[in-house]
Amino acid sequence: MSQVALNYLNATKGLKSWFCTLDHKRIGIMYLICIAVAFGLGGFFALALRLELISPKEILFTAKQYNQLFTLHGAVMVFLFIVPSIPASLGNFLLPLQLGAKDVAFPRLNLTSWYVYVFGALFCVYSMVAGAVDTGWTFYTPYSIDSATSVISMTLGAFILGFSSILTGVNFIVTIHKMRAPGLTWFRLPLMVWALYATSIIQVLATPVLAITLLLLVLERTMGIGIFNPALGGDPVLFQHFFWFYSHPAVYIMILPAMGIMSELVTTFCRKDIFGYKMIAFSSLAIAIISFLVWGHHLFVSGQSDYAAMIFSLLTYLVAIPSAVKVFNWVATMYRGSIQIKAPFLYFLGFMFLFCIGGFTGVMLGALSLDVHLHDTYFVVAHFHYVMMGGTVMAFIGGLHYWWPKMFGRMYNETLALIAWAFVMLGFNMVFFTQFILGSKGMPRRYYSYLDQFQPLHAFSTVGSWVLAVGFILMAFYLIDSLLNGKKAPSNPWGAMTLEWQTQSPPITENFLETPVVTHGPYDFGMEKQS
Amino acid sequence: MSMLVNKPHHVAHHFASEAQEFESARLGMWVFLVQELLFFGALFVAYGIFRWWHPQMFIEAHHYLSWKMGAFNTVVLIASSFTMVMAIRSAQVNERKPLISYLLLTLLFAGVFLGVKYIEYMEKIHHGLLPGHFFSAQGVSEYLHLFFGIYFTMTGLHGLHILVGMGLLVWLLVRAIRGEFHSEFYTPLEMVGLYWHFVDLVWIFLFPLLYLIG
Numbered sequence: 001m002s003q004v005a006l007n008y009l010n011a012t013k014g015l016k017s018w019f020c021t022l023d024h025k026r027i028g029i030m031y032l033i034c035i036a037v038a039f040g041l042g043g044f045f046a047l048a049l050r051l052e053l054i055s056p057k058e059i060l061f062t063a064k065q066y067n068q069l070f071t072l073h074g075a076v077m078v079f080l081f082i083v084p085s086i087p088a089s090l091g092n093f094l095l096p097l098q099l100g101a102k103d104v105a106f107p108r109l110n111l112t113s114w115y116v117y118v119f120g121a122l123f124c125v126y127s128m129v130a131g132a133v134d135t136g137w138t139f140y141t142p143y144s145i146d147s148a149t150s151v152i153s154m155t156l157g158a159f160i161l162g163f164s165s166i167l168t169g170v171n172f173i174v175t176i177h178k179m180r181a182p183g184l185t186w187f188r189l190p191l192m193v194w195a196l197y198a199t200s201i202i203q204v205l206a207t208p209v210l211a212i213t214l215l216l217l218v219l220e221r222t223m224g225i226g227i228f229n230p231a232l233g234g235d236p237v238l239f240q241h242f243f244w245f246y247s248h249p250a251v252y253i254m255i256l257p258a259m260g261i262m263s264e265l266v267t268t269f270c271r272k273d274i275f276g277y278k279m280i281a282f283s284s285l286a287i288a289i290i291s292f293l294v295w296g297h298h299l300f301v302s303g304q305s306d307y308a309a310m311i312f313s314l315l316t317y318l319v320a321i322p323s324a325v326k327v328f329n330w331v332a333t334m335y336r337g338s339i340q341i342k343a344p345f346l347y348f349l350g351f352m353f354l355f356c357i358g359g360f361t362g363v364m365l366g367a368l369s370l371d372v373h374l375h376d377t378y379f380v381v382a383h384f385h386y387v388m389m390g391g392t393v394m395a396f397i398g399g400l401h402y403w404w405p406k407m408f409g410r411m412y413n414e415t416l417a418l419i420a421w422a423f424v425m426l427g428f429n430m431v432f433f434t435q436f437i438l439g440s441k442g443m444p445r446r447y448y449s450y451l452d453q454f455q456p457l458h459a460f461s462t463v464g465s466w467v468l469a470v471g472f473i474l475m476a477f478y479l480i481d482s483l484l485n486g487k488k489a490p491s492n493p494w495g496a497m498t499l500e501w502q503t504q505s506p507p508i509t510e511n512f513l514e515t516p517v518v519t520h521g522p523y524d525f526g527m528e529k530q531s
Numbered sequence: 532m533s534m535l536v537n538k539p540h541h542v543a544h545h546f547a548s549e550a551q552e553f554e555s556a557r558l559g560m561w562v563f564l565v566q567e568l569l570f571f572g573a574l575f576v577a578y579g580i581f582r583w584w585h586p587q588m589f590i591e592a593h594h595y596l597s598w599k600m601g602a603f604n605t606v607v608l609i610a611s612s613f614t615m616v617m618a619i620r621s622a623q624v625n626e627r628k629p630l631i632s633y634l635l636l637t638l639l640f641a642g643v644f645l646g647v648k649y650i651e652y653m654e655k656i657h658h659g660l661l662p663g664h665f666f667s668a669q670g671v672s673e674y675l676h677l678f679f680g681i682y683f684t685m686t687g688l689h690g691l692h693i694l695v696g697m698g699l700l701v702w703l704l705v706r707a708i709r710g711e712f713h714s715e716f717y718t719p720l721e722m723v724g725l726y727w728h729f730v731d732l733v734w735i736f737l738f739p740l741l742y743l744i745g
Contacts, residue, residue: 224663
């Protein structure tokens with residue numbers, strides 16, 4: 001394909017051409033910048049609170065400030081970073097490209113959702129400045145009703161961010177249904193698209209419940225409607241039910257698109273068709289469906305009935321089945337593949353390793369008797385960081401490296417990427433594997449101080465957070481450097497088969513010179529030889 | 532009427548055909564309404580739980596609501612749904628004057644609904660039948676304020692949806708007067724119509740659940 005001088009980045013100039021853009025690629029980049037800032041901010045809070053935990057005594061922060069730090073870390077990472085991370089940035093950029101479409105179905109709605117995100121983020125930032133909230137990111141009642149900190153602005157922020165997420169979900173569902181290129185049947189879709197589809201369904205079905213729950217919390221604080229307040233005849237456990245009815249599916253909003261990236265990475269870097277395409281596609285939907293039926297496993301010690309707990313425990317085990325289907329299929333795809341060890345594939349391997357640990361410990365926590373012991377300990381903290389950071393963040397970074405040449409038309413430095421990966425993997429395991437041990441020994445989460453016997457492990461974990469930070473700083477350095485000094489990227493540097501690689505890097509504003517016609521599956525590497 | 536010229540509609544650049552554009556909009560609206568359903572759904576769950584816990588309190592509380600006003604408003608909203616449908620129908624058969632009249636009627640019904648709601652709210656405020664912090668009425672049941680917390684949240688959010696709908700109706704009116712809707716293009720009418728029916732439907736559940744207990 002002939003290279004055209006103009007692309008989506010230089011087609012129009014000036015700030016206005018960005019802030020009023022309807023191009024899904026530019027909106028994806030704008031999301032990427034916001035999300036990177038949020039990740040940096042959340043990471044900064046994490047480093048600060050880990051530093052405080054290096055000793056059981058007060059170092060830098062008071063107990064109240066420490067409560068605010070872990071709340072802000074959680075709220076920023078969940079609502080501003082990880083929920084929108086993959087779908088809104090990479091997903092926005094890729095979805096129309098992978099579908100062979102010119103844009104998403106509703107470009108104006110897409111831009112609106114970005115503005116809604118920024119507006120919600122402003123509320124969160126305001127909340128940080130005006131007496132940062134200290135309830136934990138879960139905002140459990142009754143404490144969140146009484147806390148003197150700025151609960152209302154933070155919950156309103158999360159409420160608004162929720163609508164951004166819903167609008168993206170609506171947009172993606174319609175785009176996948178209606179905007180596919182000629183010949184692009186459902187079973188010829190890249191698995192990333194299936195994953196985004198499953199994610200969008202959860203975004204649309206679960207997020208409104210969080211929205212109304214947070215609104216009720218605001219009404220509780222302002223008018224005392226009493227629904228969640230035991231002093232007024234309400235039920236604080238109802239808040240937990242409502243909250244987790246969203247927030248458990250939400251962890252699948254976070255992990256499903258990551259799994260989509262995994263499928264893309266494994267096929268490209270093994271140069272092999274995916275093993276069990278349909279099983280992987282349907283397992284995404286299965287996870288989306290089961291995700292709505294497991295919220296009660298967060299309430300095993302909250303006074304939920306024994307029978308409910310047993311059923312929720314059983315349903316929680318079921319999640320392991322479609323998750324394992326995916327993992328086994330990825331491993332089977334590697335078998336006899338022609339494996340290229342590049343940075344994106346390293347992150348694929350990192351995901352496999354860390355996600356398996358996170359997944360297995362998740363099944364452990366789903367066991368009733370064990371959960372009573374491990375509930376609200378560092379074991380839970382380690383579990384969800386292995387899934388969310390070891391899973392989603394690893395996949396996000398892997399995907400970012402994979403599509404970086406497509407997004408910006410530049411190659412990053414492979415050697416530095418390898419070094420950064422080593423730091424990230426080492427640092428991550430230092431921080432969080434330690435926390436499995438701490439948790440199993442009984443160290444409760446969210447505590448400001450602890451028994452002296454835990455100090456060596458806490459200190460080790462804190463040192464790990466510095467190693468992790470070095471990895472991310474190095475990554476930020478070489479990625480930004482690549483924009484200025486990177487080698488120009490060809491249209492298909494990895495030899496991948498999906499549609500986004502069939503147009504130039506970076507793509508033109510309308511993505512393809514002419515609408516592609518699809519005649520084969522997304523990972524049909526055999527087709528390459530014939531053509 | 533034949534003097535009025537219909538403005539042609541241009542399909543947005545990223546769609547291949549008018550049909551694709553229309554179907555995308557309709558699917559998008561339905562998906563959005565599913566979201567709305569879940570949004571109100573949690574409130575209905577809360578309603579169910581508290582009614583199950585305090586059945587006597589709910590029976591007492593509903594006596595403080597005027598079922599006549601509620602019933603009147605139900606009829607008004609059903610009528611507005613009918614005029615909304617007729618507005619879409621008028622566009623489909625290229626009748627602009629009836630289109631504008633039906634939109635105006637829908638807007639009027641919506642206004643009447645909110646007017647009646649205003650009278651009801653004023654009465655509740657006067658008697659102190661309000662959520663927790665502001666509750667000052669003398670009732671028999673202990674947790675009477677819970678009912679009014681739920682009542683004001685549910686009808687308040689529903690009223691907000693009516694208000695948004697009225698804004699959308701004004702927007703439709705302006706575009707209808709400009710001649711943008713005709714048999715070739717009436718997507719916005721259809722979408723607001725779907726939204727409007729949804730809002731009516733919510734009220735049709737709210738009315739018996741709040742006003743007709745016991």
